[in-house]
Amino acid sequence: MIRIENLHKAFGAQRVLQGVTLEVLSGEIMIVIGRSGGGKSVFLKHLLGLLQPDAGGIWVDGVDITSLRGRAMDRVRERYGVVFQGGALFDSMSVFDNVAFPLREKTDLSAEEIAARAEEKLTQVGLGGMGHKNPAEISGGMRKRVAIARALVTEPEIVFFDEPTTGLDPVLVNAIHHLILDLHRKFRFTAIMVSHEIPEIFGIAHRVAMLHEGVIVETGEPQAIQRSANPVVQQFIRGEIEGPIHAT
Ligand SMILES: Nc1ncnc2c1ncn2[C@@H]1O[C@H](COP(=O)(O)OP(=O)(O)OP(=O)(O)O)[C@@H](O)[C@H]1O
Ligand SMILES: [Mg+2]
Known part of the structure; x- marks a missing residue:
């Protein structure tokens, strides 16, 4: 459904995306995890056509949306639903x-x-x-x-959720997750969600991808991610201070 290849984006000297490659299958719930400030929202904004990459491509149903402008991009956006970080009502x-x-x-x-x-x-x-x-x-x-x-x-066929549960109590986090699952069962949209809710996301994602230092370091089903041998993934999902990720 969506294929992202070798996406690069810098703001001045700050290199945020440094070759992001990811494939999202039709009807799946893909959850992207990673450090605060790591570029998850920047990544989503490229998929929405709100930011243009410095290099790389994004294909939605075989069409490279990075070359689309104006009405052509609007037509792609008509297939989208978006829950912005913070709700943006x-x-x-x-x-x-x-x-x-x-x-x-x-x-x-x-x-x-x-x-x-x-x-x-x-x-x-x-x-x-x-x-x-x-x-x-x-x-x-x-x-x-x-x-x-x-x-x-x-x-919509494709729904983007940028941290839809941040700041809610644990009962509400679960309630929102169940709501999303329930609606997904009814409408079968493809979902790309950014979330920090660990371990809850492992109960709702079909696959999880970790964005770290500008690249996707690992993608897999929840169990595979939880058992990952990658020390970066392990440190992140355990929230440990010691390890390859520096707490800054
Ligand atoms: N339009 C912009 N211009 C300049 N810098 C930007 C812009 N948008 C984002 N950035 C920078 O890119 C980096 C990644 O930001 P982003 O919002 O993608 O992080 P995030 O992974 O979504 O974090 P969080 O989990 O806290 O929401 C940050 O350092 C941010 O300041
Ligand atoms: Mg964000």
């Missing part, structure tokens, strides 16, 4: 309008149809009847669920 709009927004932007559906679909998505994330609230009036966990409803309301 529009605070000036109600919860309902936040969820309806992509339908109003990307489709020609009638107002009635949009209302029905937005309310249905709110119900699917457990927020039925909450549409009239403002994002400022709801809890962090509810905001995450609104962001997920908004990302999925167009029933």
